Amino acid sequence: MYTCEITQRIRYGETDQMGYVYYGRYAEFYEIGRTELIRQMGITYRNLESNGIMLPVIKMAVKYHKPAAYDEIITIRTQLRSMPTARITFFYEILNENGELINEAEVQLVFTDSVSRKPVRPPGNLLYALKPYFSVT
Amino acid sequence: MYTCEITQRIRYGETDQMGYVYYGRYAEFYEIGRTELIRQMGITYRNLESNGIMLPVIKMAVKYHKPAAYDEIITIRTQLRSMPTARITFFYEILNENGELINEAEVQLVFTDSVSRKPVRPPGNLLYALKPYFSVT
Amino acid sequence: MYTCEITQRIRYGETDQMGYVYYGRYAEFYEIGRTELIRQMGITYRNLESNGIMLPVIKMAVKYHKPAAYDEIITIRTQLRSMPTARITFFYEILNENGELINEAEVQLVFTDSVSRKPVRPPGNLLYALKPYFSVT
């Protein structure tokens, strides 16, 4: 298991007329979370792409518990619970300034060869960096 | 059961550098779909709000099958499969110009009193308009 | 001079907590306007790109007069006032349902070779299609 946290301040442009963050904008927060998690593994998503690997999202499931308001600082907690195969699943908890859970999500992506558009194994250096967090006793 | 279809042309600003619609932007298409569905029931979401009812999203689940590209015309097929209670669930199929299913989703919202922020029954005129499509034999 | 009109219904996700369309979202409406204008010339922007031409925006100026509200149908009026050179300038008027001017803008783009990233002449078929609207007597 590997967990990563990063904060973001809510932009005015992310709210809608209900006065809260628009439900579709959280997808960007999840994206920020997984980008940071793999950066902590010493890999950038930017690098993956220039090495011919794309990571399209194939599944997203969100449960919204509370709203987030303009100017609030939210915490994006991203978790990897198992070693990725061709698929990688990130689990998310978004917390507000009081530490309350405002929503939780699961986002699944596929390592894809950008030429053949076929699923591929994750890059070796990512697997190597993740291994210690998922080692079997 | 009640189904509604509406089309949208993909904007350049909706794509990302993968060359396809960003996964988070579909939330707006789902929103367009349900807005149209309830408009066909003779009710506008705008009116609901001015009558003190908010409809926050509490759940969204998406399966992405194929990408959508810039300038394509997609069809947003929105379906209501049961009479709403305080909760209303919309089922979506997004189709490309060849009629292929590009993604499917389920979005659940709660009728909420905008003052008390408590769940409420859907407005009578909406229930009345929907009833014929869900009548038991 | 060539003018093109197209309508759009305001999405909930386009509003912010002020209750109006977020000022940055109009850029997408301007993009829709120019895409339609060149489509009426028999050319798609999608095609330009696959022929190795990019059209990055180099200048945008907007004056906001009135707000646009959720669910309103706005008219995007796009105007070309002179033949494009390597640069093309679109003039915009956004009108609400009562025909009132809600904002006006000017957006300038450059025809750019996608390999060399250098400015290029507009494609011949676009110039040919536009010529009748700008012919000198």
Added chain:
Amino acid sequence: MYTCEITQRIRYGETDQMGYVYYGRYAEFYEIGRTELIRQMGITYRNLESNGIMLPVIKMAVKYHKPAAYDEIITIRTQLRSMPTARITFFYEILNENGELINEAEVQLVFTDSVSRKPVRPPGNLLYALKPYFSVT
């Protein structure tokens, strides 16, 4: 004169298929810049709103010099060059990681009473905090 700097990492969802930040997304960066500037004056925009003051944008002018790419860290430099009246004008420079100017902008907003929707003087505490930076010799 008062200048404020804040950085932002470019999100994948902020790019378009040209591979750069979509031209309309910079509006959010300008918004972040001015929010920070007034926060440094001891005032939050959130507070202004709860005190009945809205700040709609009435003018925006942007010159785009270079693109910004995914995952880059940009600097948003926001400048106030004169004491606000009912209108306040922010000047922006967006810089990339190499300190190069990627775009510059000017955004004008109006202090507006949220009930009467009429222009109003800026709040006294904002004027008081800004005064030292604009004092005449």
